[in-house]
Amino acid sequence: MERKKYSKRYCKYTEAKIDFIDYKDLDLLKHSLSERYKIMPRRLTGNSKKWQERVEIAIKRARHMALIPYVIDTKKVVENPFKI
Numbered sequence: 001m002e003r004k005k006y007s008k009r010y011c012k013y014t015e016a017k018i019d020f021i022d023y024k025d026l027d028l029l030k031h032s033l034s035e036r037y038k039i040m041p042r043r044l045t046g047n048s049k050k051w052q053e054r055v056e057i058a059i060k061r062a063r064h065m066a067l068i069p070y071v072i073d074t075k076k077v078v079e080n081p082f083k084i
Helices: 026-032 049-064
Strands: none
16 A cells, blocks of 8 residues: 655744744734634644744733634634634
8 A cells, every 4th residue: 555645844934934923913823723723733734843832822822812712613603703
């Protein structure tokens, strides 16, 4: 049985030479969130360990400041909660 060849995922934060992830920059954080606003794992996003930890901290801060929802109700899924 042949194994599928996947392309190598690169950390977009390292490539963009970003030195700080701001929790108020929601456009930057959206790439690390799933459609139900869960934090995506490293194996899917391709982030390095250092940047994944920083992204997690920024997302948790944004949730604490009510910029990103903690839980999305599955019965009434909102298209984009950032525009409410």
